Amino acid sequence: MTRSDMPIGDAVVTAVMGWAVVFLGIALLVVVVVLVGKLMTAKKHAPAPIPVPASGVAETAPAPKPAAPAAPGVAGDVKLYDTSDRDAAMIMAIVADELKLPLNELRFISIKEVHKK
Amino acid sequence: MVNILETLKKLWLESGFMGFFASGGWKSLIMIAVACVLLYLGIKKKFEPLLLVGIAFGTLLTNLPGAGLYHMGMWDAYVHECPYDAVYDYALYNTEQDRIFTQEEYYYYVAARACGHTTDEIEEHLETAAKTGGDLTLDFQALVLSPDFDESIVLEIDESLVGELSFTDIAHLGGLLDILYIGVKAGIYPCLIFIGVGAMTDFGPLIANPKSFFLGAAAQFGVFFAFFGAILLGFGGNEAASIGIIGGADGPTAILTCMLLAPALLGPIAIAAYSYMALIPMIQPPLMRALTTEKERAVKMEQLREVSKTEKIVFPIVVAGFVILLLPSTAPLIGCLMFGNLLRETGVTERLSDVAQNALMNIVTLFLGISVGATTVAARFLTLNTLKIVLLGLIAFCFSTIGGLLVGKLMYKLSGGKINPLIGAAGVSAVPMAARVAQVEGQKANPSNFLLMHAMGPNVAGVIGSAIAAGFLIKVFGA
Structure with missing residues (x-):
């Protein structure tokens, strides 16, 4: 050596x-x-600066509407309707693959299972 | 009348086939076989085909006797600033002993050539004289007085010698691959590739979770482990540094570091780096399973926060400024990486970003592959050192993965089980292959696991980490 x-x-x-x-x-x-x-x-x-009304008394803002109940099975920002986390992950991966785009360039809003009548 | 037989004989004697029967010709045949194996791996097995096919074809071309596309001696003369014998493609530099000829050795060399000795015989004699302390001046005088001495050859040799070579001389004297190789030698191709890599990289996951940076640093463990291993195996400091950087799993960084510190090892190091990168899906999973428990691998990580466009624009500017100020030797790599990323994120340079990601990247990859392949000349490649480099490259990749995984496990403990340690393995830069492997292994442990985005953080941090490691080694071992 x-x-x-x-x-x-x-x-x-x-x-x-x-x-x-x-x-x-x-x-x-x-x-x-x-x-x-x-x-x-x-x-x-x-x-943001709170606008002061001329009267000097802050107007009472209308109470915000209660948020709609979250959909069952929420994975981060993506709302899932009748879809499991596993299926959602697969769908997202398949969409990214089909579109030939990296997953981080796609934004999924919600995934919903469509039931045929 | 033309003597047909004589012409045919001349054609045969001057053909490349005759080169296989010359001294050392069998080595060229072996290298052609190596080129075919690399082509098979690139084409059939899809091992980093964009680069490996180019490297393999460069290997094939450079080892075809008589092709004259690449001249190893010329580059030796360039690196060591010594005269170059254009006729015999011989730099007056002893590559085996890593030293430039002394004046006595040079005179002996010329006289021995004038007496018809082959370069192999001369080198053997010089080696023996160096070991036994023989007097080369006496040998020189004996040669000059010998009846075989042909003065015209001395004049011929002297005329054919070119002094210290510059890029201009090489462009003038060299072959096509010599000219393309100037881009490697000047460090242009790796940096241009880094512009493309930057334009293709989304640093969003890293900005969203800056802790990932530590995994990118941890995964540089293999670089320094392999460096130490190379020293133990007898490599010099600059060579060991070039070998170690294979563990950074980043081709352009490895090429640039090697080109600056140990250009003679460029061929084997580039081939090892790109081959192991392609083998990441085979190298990493056993280590991941050995070093993590099923419970750790099954950890689902929280969704990353959304990163604003402004943050993404500011990031490359801040990183380039900060890292280059911290370690100026990283400037070519980090500067180009962050420039490419800025083109991507500004939103007003889409055309440039598109060119960097596609056209530029493809053109440079083409030149880089074939010119790196050209350096795998049989006389330089078929040595024990190549085998050592291949072994050390594997060790570097394994220990980089281990370093990332161990720090990943530490972060798992410190975070109370919120961080999946598998993403640590993605800290070896090989983007996005290492992140994909983490995703696959995570899903095996827990089918609803989705680690890809989390692993992309350490993955791109690894690119920055390996550039810093390279910058450190260049600073320590560079001229």
Whole structure:
């Protein structure tokens, strides 16, 4: 076996340091990405200024309508009607495959089983 | 009148077939067989066919005697800045001993050639002299006084020698594949491919779950493990770094790193990297099953939050700026990756994004494959080192997967069982193959499991992680 020009001790230090540098770089990047994300989200959800009526008394806003009861079997944003999670996952994968588009470029609103009469 | 027999004989003697009977010709035959195996794997088994078919055909062309499409000696002369013998395609650099000839060795070389010695005989003599401490000046004098000495050959050799080669010299003297290879040597093709990769990558899952970044870092474990293994097997530091980066499972990164640190190993490293990437569906599942429990693999992860368009636009700008400032040697890779991604996300550069994803990517892949294949010259490829590289490449892939899985398990514990550790294996960049493997294994444990989007986070984080690892190694071992 030939001998490397690099001593084993140096190789160990370089390998450990290399992995540590990757982790450190990534950790710092996570901090930056999280901060930027928080900044963006904060901007997006900043409360709109409440208009003050001339009388100085805030008008009572009409009570929001109660949300419609969630459909049975909700998988994240996709509303499922009479469809199991497993079938929904398969349908989404098949649609993506048929359209030749990556799944992350598609947005499914709901999946409903149509019963033939 | 034309002597037909003489003409036919001349044609035969000058044909490439005669090259197979010359010294070392059998090695070319072996390499042609290797090219056929690679073509079979690419075409029939669909192992990364877009690149492997090109690499295999490059291997075939470069090993056809007399084709003159690629000149290894010329690139040795370019790398080591030493004279190049155009007539005999011989750089005055001893590749076996990894050293440039001394003046005495050079004089001996010229005199021995003038006495009709073959280059193999000369190298053997130089090797013996180096081991036994023989006096080459005395040998040189003996050769000059010998009746076989032909002064005209000395003049011929001197005339044929070209000093330190530049890209211009290579474009002037070289063959077609030499000219295409300039794109690899100048680091252009890997970076252009990264523009295409960036344009095809959706960083949404990573932005939605930045913790995935850590899995991309963890999966670089194989890079440094294989680096250490390569040192143990006797490779130099720069060679070990190039071999280790195979574990990043990222072809362009491996090619760029290797080209900068150990260009002589480019052929075997590129072939190992792309072959193992294609074998990910076979390499990863046994490790995934061995290192995780059924319960862990069955974990269903929460739906990712929606990422706004502005976040997606800001992401490449922030990452490029931050990572390049942190590690400037990552600039070519991260810069191009993020530029491509910005083209995709802006929404106003759709034409450019489309070109980067399709036309540019295809053209560069074509050139990259065939020119990398051209470096697999028999004399350089058929060595024990190639076998060591193939073995270390496999080790690198396995340990990258293990690193990702172990940190995935740690995150599973820390999150109270909310993170499926399988997505850690997707941290080896090989996009999107590794993420698909995580999806398949997750569904085997729990048919209603849908891990693909969650695995895409670590998967694209792996691309950034491997670029940082490459940047570190280039910084440490680069000139």
